[in-house]
Amino acid sequence: MQRRSPVGAMMGDISREAARGSGGAGLFESSSILHPLADELMAIASRLREAAVPTPGDPPRPPRPARSHLALARRTYALRRKREAIFGNPDLFGEPAWDILLDLFIAQGEGKPVSVSSACIGSAAPATTGLRWLGVLADQGLILRENDPEDQRRVLVRLTPRGLAALERFFDEVEAGA
Numbered sequence: 001m002q003r004r005s006p007v008g009a010m011m012g013d014i015s016r017e018a019a020r021g022s023g024g025a026g027l028f029e030s031s032s033i034l035h036p037l038a039d040e041l042m043a044i045a046s047r048l049r050e051a052a053v054p055t056p057g058d059p060p061r062p063p064r065p066a067r068s069h070l071a072l073a074r075r076t077y078a079l080r081r082k083r084e085a086i087f088g089n090p091d092l093f094g095e096p097a098w099d100i101l102l103d104l105f106i107a108q109g110e111g112k113p114v115s116v117s118s119a120c121i122g123s124a125a126p127a128t129t130g131l132r133w134l135g136v137l138a139d140q141g142l143i144l145r146e147n148d149p150e151d152q153r154r155v156l157v158r159l160t161p162r163g164l165a166a167l168e169r170f171f172d173e174v175e176a177g178a
Helices: 007-022 027-053 068-089 097-108 116-122 127-139 161-173
Strands: 143-147 155-159
Touching: 068 097, 068 161, 097 116, 097 127, 097 143, 097 155, 097 161, 116 127, 116 155, 127 143, 155 161
Parallel strands: none
Antiparallel strands: 143 155
16 A cells, blocks of 8 residues: 655645635636645755755765855745746746756755655656756756665755856855856
8 A cells, every 4th residue: 555645645635625615716716726835845845855864874965065055045946936926927937957956955955865756846847847857957967866775766866066066156156246
């Protein structure tokens, strides 16, 4: 028997509630329900990463970004979600690759592992789009996929040294006003 995650169970409840409550209402009502849910999903993904505790057998973690860069990355990511909520159309400003890089940068700064599925959620795009961009980022040498040593069914994603250096350079230049 397959267990449902708390997030999956919650989303099922929300979906059933939305279906019951819509009473045949148009897509605009559904859309207004989904935007706050997307924000909540992002917050849940962040809390799940925070709850992950490394075990003694875990491989050494890559270096963490500077604290000021981490704060700037968090703010950048949050502003992107706010922009989508205000304008009401996530496709208008879609940059899944950038969202993935920001999400991985933040997770690495917090010392948290990120699964492929979590990275797809972090892309703020459909899962297939997130997966496609993960492939592009891996091909560019910016991210690395590796099997989870604790669960071989799960694949973890992290920034490569090249990806981390590029993001740090970006945040250096932003902080310098360049």
